[in-house]
Amino acid sequence: MQFSKRLDRFGSEVFASLNARRRELEASGRTVIDLSVGTPDFEPPAHVKNALIEAAKDSENWKYALADLPELTQAVIDYYADRFGVTGLTPDQIMSVNGTQEGMGRMAEALLDEGDLVLVPDPCYPLFRASALIAGADLAFYPLAEENGFLPDVSAIDPAVADRAKYMVVSLPANPVGSVGTPENYAQIIEFARAHDLLIVHDNAYSDIIFDGGEGHSFFENPGAAEVGVEFFSLSKSFNVTGARVSFLIGRADVIAATRKLRGQSDYGMFLPIQYAAIAALNGPRDSVRTQELLYQERRDALCDGLESIGWERPNAHGSMFVWARLPHGRTDSMQFVLELMEKAGVIVTPGASFGPAGEGFVRMALVQPPAVIREAVSAIAESGL
Ligand SMILES: Cc1ncc(COP(=O)(O)O)c(C=O)c1O
Numbered sequence: 067m068q069f070s071k072r073l074d075r076f077g078s079e080v081f082a083s084l085n086a087r088r089r090e091l092e093a094s095g096r097t098v099i100d101l102s103v104g105t106p107d108f109e110p111p112a113h114v115k116n117a118l119i120e121a122a123k124d125s126e127n128w129k130y131a132l133a134d135l136p137e138l139t140q141a142v143i144d145y146y147a148d149r150f151g152v153t154g155l156t157p158d159q160i161m162s163v164n165g166t167q168e169g170m171g172r173m174a175e176a177l178l179d180e181g182d183l184v185l186v187p188d189p190c191y192p193l194f195r196a197s198a199l200i201a202g203a204d205l206a207f208y209p210l211a212e213e214n215g216f217l218p219d220v221s222a223i224d225p226a227v228a229d230r231a232k233y234m235v236v237s238l239p240a241n242p243v244g245s246v247g248t249p250e251n252y253a254q255i256i257e258f259a260r261a262h263d264l265l266i267v268h269d270n271a272y273s274d275i276i277f278d279g280g281e282g283h284s285f286f287e288n289p290g291a292a293e294v295g296v297e298f299f300s301l302s303k304s305f306n307v308t309g310a311r312v313s314f315l316i317g318r319a320d321v322i323a324a325t326r327k328l329r330g331q332s333d334y335g336m337f338l339p340i341q342y343a344a345i346a347a348l349n350g351p352r353d354s355v356r357t358q359e360l361l362y363q364e365r366r367d368a369l370c371d372g373l374e375s376i377g378w379e380r381p382n383a384h385g386s387m388f389v390w391a392r393l394p395h396g397r398t399d400s401m402q403f404v405l406e407l408m409e410k411a412g413v414i415v416t417p418g419a420s421f422g423p424a425g426e427g428f429v430r431m432a433l434v435q436p437p438a439v440i441r442e443a444v445s446a447i448a449e450s451g452l
Contacts, residue, residue: 072199072200072202075199075200076196076199080416080417080420081102081103081416084102084404084408084414084416087405087408088100088408088414091408091409091412096412097412098408098412098413098414099412099413099414099435099439099442099443099446100414100434100435101413101414101415101431101432101433101434101435101440101443102414102415102416102432103416103432103434104241104303104387104388104432104434105308105434106303106306106308106387106434107434107435107436108306108358108361109306110305110306110307111305111306111347111350111351111354113346113350113351114305114307114343114346114347114350115343116346117339117342117343117345117346118310118339118340118342118343118346119339120342121338121339121341121342121343122339126338127338127339127342128338129338130334130335131334131335131336131337131338131341132334132335133335134160134161134162134335134336134341135338135341135342135345136157137345138162138341138344138345138348139157139160141344141345141348141349142155142160142299142314142316142348143155143156143157143160144348144349145348145349146284146286146316149282149284149352150273150282150283150284150286150287151287152284152286152287155286155316156319158319158322158323159316159317159318159319159322160314160315160316160322161314161315161322161325161326161329162312162313162314162335162336162341162344163298163313163314163315163325163329164311164312164313164333164336165300165302165311165312165313166193166269166271166298166300166302166313167193167311168311169298169313169314169315169325170193170194170197170267170269170298171193171196171197171200171201172325172328172329172333173197173267173296173315173321173324173325174197174198174200174201174203175200175201175328176321176324176325176327176328176329177201177232177233177265177321177324177325178198178201178202178203178232179201179202179203180202180203181202181203181204182201182202182203182204182232183203183204183205183206183227183230183231183232184198184203184204184205184206184231184232184233184234184235185206185207185208185223185227185228185231185233185234185235185264186198186205186206186207186208186234186235186422187207187208187209187210187218187235187236187237187240187422188207188208188209188210188421188422188423188424188425189210189242189243189418189421189422189423189424189425189428190210190235190237190240190241190242190421190422191237191241191242191269191421192420192421194235194237194269195422203232206223206227206231207422207423207424208220208222208223208234209222209424210240210243210245210424211424212382215245216240216243216244216245216382216390217238217245217247217248217251218236218238218251218254218255220254220255220258221254223258225262228258228261228262228264229262229263231262231264232264232265233264233265233266233267234255234259234264234265234266234267235267235268235269236255236266236267236268236269236285237268237269237270237271238251238385239271239272239273239275239276239384239385239386240385240386241271241272241386241387241388241430242386242388242390242416242418242421242425242428242430243382243388243390244381244382244383244384244385244386244388244389244390245382245384245385246276246280246384246385247283249288252285252288252291253288253289256288256289256290256291256294256295257290259294259295260290260293260294264294265294265295265296265318265321266285266291266294266295266296267295267296267297267298268285268291268295268296268297268298269297269298270284270285270297270298270299270300271298271300271302271303271386272303272385272386272387273299273304274303274304274355274358274359275303275304275358275359275362275385275386275387276359276384276385277359277362277363277366277383277384277385278363278384280384280385284297284299285297285317286316286317292317292318293318295317295318296315296316296317296318296321296322297315297316297317298313298314298315298316299313299314299316300312300313300314301313301344301347301348303387304347304355305347305355306358307343307347310340310343310344311336311340312336312340312343312344312347362387362433364437365433365435365436365437365440366383366389366433367437368437368440368441368444369381369383369389369431369433369440369443369444370383370389372440372441372443372444373389373391373444373447375444376394376444376447376448377394377395378391378392378394379391379392379394381431387432387433387434388430388431388432388433389430389431389433390418390428390430391428391429391430391431392427392428393427393428393429394452395452397427397452398426398427399426400417400418400419400420400425400426400427400428400429401417401419401420403417403429403452404416404417404429406450406452407429407447407450407452410450410451410452411443411446411447411449411450411452412446413443413446413447415429415430415431416429416430416431416432417429418430
């Protein structure tokens with residue numbers, strides 16, 4: 067059978083090949099420490115789990131949802147006002163999506179035609195590339211460079227490319243590079259979007275994982291953001307509900323209406339017990355979220371201190387659940403390094419090259435193990451001689 071040409075736009079999945087080798091090593095009795103995938107090991111808060119359990123007892127909640135519950139939309143409005151000071155959002159500016167992953171794919175299909183151009187960061191979370199490619203668009207990269215604090219540098223974008231691009235994906239705190247946005251940087255991005263008639267698609271997955279006392283923000287706190295942008299706001303990492311697939315697309319009503327129209331062709335809405343769990347998360351206490359942020363910071367410290375103590379350059383890690391580390395001892399091939407690290411140290415990390423051309427020479431390490439295990443991983447790396 068001849069499959070679609072769309073499939074040719076994607077290479078093989080890095081995680082799948084790393085996992086296959088990991089299973090082989092474990093089957094042979096090796097202990098493996100996995101710092102590759104960003105799946106939190108923390109628990110969902112009890113009140114969130116209980117809301118889902120209670121809602122699931124009611125057979126009515128097993129029917130097609132068809133739409134977002136008004137209480138859910140209101141919970142998002144209240145959360146944005148209370149947590150970020152973003153007031154005045156209206157229901158036509160909010161839709162639930164089955165995770166940012168799915169949501170960005172649907173939005174891309176609603177906004178893009180074959181041959182359109184999308185600006186994505188380099189390096190970036192692979193979804194930003196994949197969602198545009200699925201929709202048939204082409205990619206243009208803009209740099210998240212070390213000399214610019216791993217922040218978007220709009221002055222490095224060719225104005226002609228910006229004029230041709232339909233939207234630009236911005237995501238801070240950034241996966242994989244661990245940088246955190248600043249008001250000055252956002253002001254430049256918004257000015258640039260206005261000048262080039264660009265939509266900004268802001269992916270806000272890590273507003274609750276910012277280190278050293280930094281505050282989490284929404285894109286919409288920045289003056290002018292509401293006119294130029296939309297924001298994906300995922301509950302996955304703040305509430306450890308990655309498998310429940312809960313996120314929201316928020317902002318420009320025209321973009322929301324287009325995405326809603328497309329999504330309605332194939333999706334009957336978020337499972338109602340999950341909507342109730344999301345309401346509980348958004349309306350409930352946030353103390354577990356704060357505690358967890360400090361625990362991530364302890365892990366960050368254990369990993370960065372450890373790597374520095376064995377001769378690595380201190381990694382960039384100000385926010386998100388990732389540490390972005392330059393390969394040690396002049397090594398440059400990240401995939402080769404990762405394979406050797408798995409074989410010799412039993413530690414799995416993600417090659418920087420899988421996040422884009424500028425990721426080569428780096429690895430990404432996920433803070434998904436407690437400090438003691440992270441210290442074991444650092445010792446194993448030191449002993450491996452790599
Ligand atoms: C930047 C970024 N966006 C989105 C996601 C996925 O969000 P969701 O679970 O809502 O699909 C991740 C997960 O790692 C991420 O790092």
